[in-house]
Each structure stands twice: as C-alpha cells, then as structure tokens.
Amino acid sequence: MNDGSLLLKNIGVDDAGLYECSVENETAYVDRVNLTVRTEPPPLVNVTVHASTILALILWNVAGDGGHPIIDFTAQYRSAAPVNGTLEPWRPISPNHISPNSRQVDVYHLDTNASYWFRVWATNALGPGPPVEVLATTLYSDQEAELYKHFFSGAEQFDTRTWVAAVCVVMGTLVVLAAGTCAVLCREWRRHDYVEDQDVMELVPNIILNPGFMEMDPIRPREPLASSIIKSTECPGPGKPRRV
Structure with a gap:
C-alpha cells in the first residue's frame, strides 16, 4: 500500500509464515513480518465408533487447536432411519461439554440392530470447528432374542x-x-375386659368384710423431742475454784 503497510485478505492457515517487505528495484529488505494465523480448531482425525448392542464408544484424535487451546469437545448422534422422509434432530451426548483432555465418549440407550449417525467437534476461543460425522450400526443381540422367545413362548395358547x-x-x-x-x-x-372384671369382683368382698381395707392409716402425731441438757463448764482463772 502507499503508506508502506501490507494488507492480506481471506487468509488461511497456509498463509502463515515470514513476510518480507522491500523497496521496488532494490535488493535490500526494508522489514520482515512473521504472520501467525489463528482459526477455529481443525476437523478431528481418526474418528471411529465402536458400537455394541445398546451402547457405542466414540474415539478421536486431535490434529491441531487452531492457535488457541481447545476449550471442550461436543458429540451428538441421531438415527439414520428417516421419519416421514426427514432425519430426526441431533441428540446431545452427555456431558454436553467434554473435557479437552478426553479422546472418547460413551453413548447409551441405543436400539439393537439400528444405524446411527455420530458427529464430534472441538471448540476453542474463536468458536467450534467443523464436525466429523461417522455412520455406525449397533449389533443384534441373540441373547435378547432368546429371552423374547422364552417369555412369549406359548403366549397364543395362554x-x-x-x-x-x-x-x-x-x-x-x-x-x-x-x-x-x-x-x-x-x-x-x-x-x-374379663380380667379387669375379675379383679373388681375379688376386691368387693374384701371391702365388705374389712371396712378399713381401703382406708389409709391415720397420721401419727409426732413425738416431742427430748430437750437436751447442756452442761457448761467454766475454766477458773488463777486462784478461782472450778464450778460445774
């Protein structure tokens, strides 16, 4: 530009590097600038899904953080079978914010012998990166089929x-x-009630034969206390007789 500055538009990760500015028709460099490009996290790599009968395990690796530390990961899933010609909305996988140190997450409550889409992405300070989608099918459980046959065998003749x-x-x-x-x-x-009546019947003859059976003993008068005789002695002084 006329003021000597350099303007770069629509740059990407590949545009990062060392830039040199020089005067036209001269070989001497005027200035050098090291350009660092920071973006959202790139797509995760080695994303795989190991599905069993009713659960699945999602695994992934990180190819970069886009210049900022990864804050968390997010994973979602949905059934691959369309309903009324459209796919169902994505379902969140708990926890919603997976630790940045994690490289796997479990998915529960799946149906057996069913296909699901799984996707996972990373997020940094600039925003979420592009998600990576993987299709997987859960296994068919022979054990559950045997239990079904066992429980419902003879149901028609019941x-x-x-x-x-x-x-x-x-x-x-x-x-x-x-x-x-x-x-x-x-x-x-x-x-x-019968025991109480028997006690009352036994108590009545005792009252009739002995009228004082239920009377309380009269209060006896308290005997007067004998007065105590206190004998005092006086120590005689010198030349005085002792008196009792």
Whole structure:
C-alpha cells in the first residue's frame, strides 16, 4: 500500500509464515513480518465408533487447536432411519461439554440392530470447528432374542381364565388372613375386659368384710423431742475454784 503497510485478505492457515517487505528495484529488505494465523480448531482425525448392542464408544484424535487451546469437545448422534422422509434432530451426548483432555465418549440407550449417525467437534476461543460425522450400526443381540422367545413362548395358547383363578386364590388368601387377624384382636380385647372384671369382683368382698381395707392409716402425731441438757463448764482463772 502507499503508506508502506501490507494488507492480506481471506487468509488461511497456509498463509502463515515470514513476510518480507522491500523497496521496488532494490535488493535490500526494508522489514520482515512473521504472520501467525489463528482459526477455529481443525476437523478431528481418526474418528471411529465402536458400537455394541445398546451402547457405542466414540474415539478421536486431535490434529491441531487452531492457535488457541481447545476449550471442550461436543458429540451428538441421531438415527439414520428417516421419519416421514426427514432425519430426526441431533441428540446431545452427555456431558454436553467434554473435557479437552478426553479422546472418547460413551453413548447409551441405543436400539439393537439400528444405524446411527455420530458427529464430534472441538471448540476453542474463536468458536467450534467443523464436525466429523461417522455412520455406525449397533449389533443384534441373540441373547435378547432368546429371552423374547422364552417369555412369549406359548403366549397364543395362554388361557386368561387361569390367570383370573390365580388372582382369585391370592385375594381369597388375603381376605382369610385379614379375618383371622381381626378375630385374634377381638379375642384379646375381650380377655382384657374379663380380667379387669375379675379383679373388681375379688376386691368387693374384701371391702365388705374389712371396712378399713381401703382406708389409709391415720397420721401419727409426732413425738416431742427430748430437750437436751447442756452442761457448761467454766475454766477458773488463777486462784478461782472450778464450778460445774
């Protein structure tokens, strides 16, 4: 430019380096400038997904940080099967902000024998980098299929009357137990009242035969205390007789 400055537009990571400014038609360099380009984090590399029956493990490596330290990673997933001709929205994977030191994350609550899209990206102070998407399919669980066959085998021939009879037997047992408990409680209550009546009947003859049975002993008068006789002695002085 006319003022001697250098203006670079639409630069990228490849434009970083040492720039030299010199006067036209002269070989002597006037100034040198080292240009450092800082961007969002580049795409992650070696992104793989190891899927099992109901969970998956996402692994990745970092190719660079864009000139600023990576703040966190973010991972999402969604079903690869379209619904009404469109794919479902991306679902977040917990935690939403993965530690910058992590290189993997687990995904839970997946369906067996289903395809999913997974994507992950890094974020620094300038913003998020481009996501990397990977398609993976969960495994088919033979064990779950065997359990399904075991539980539902003979379901078509199952008679609901058997289930109703079993419920009636259980309810009848509960009713019998409740009635027995009530009978025992009533019996104990009546027995307690009978014992109290017997105690009252035994107490009445004692009162009739001995009228003073329920009377309290009269309060005895307190005997006067004997007065104490105090004998005093006086020590005689010199030449005086002792008196008692």
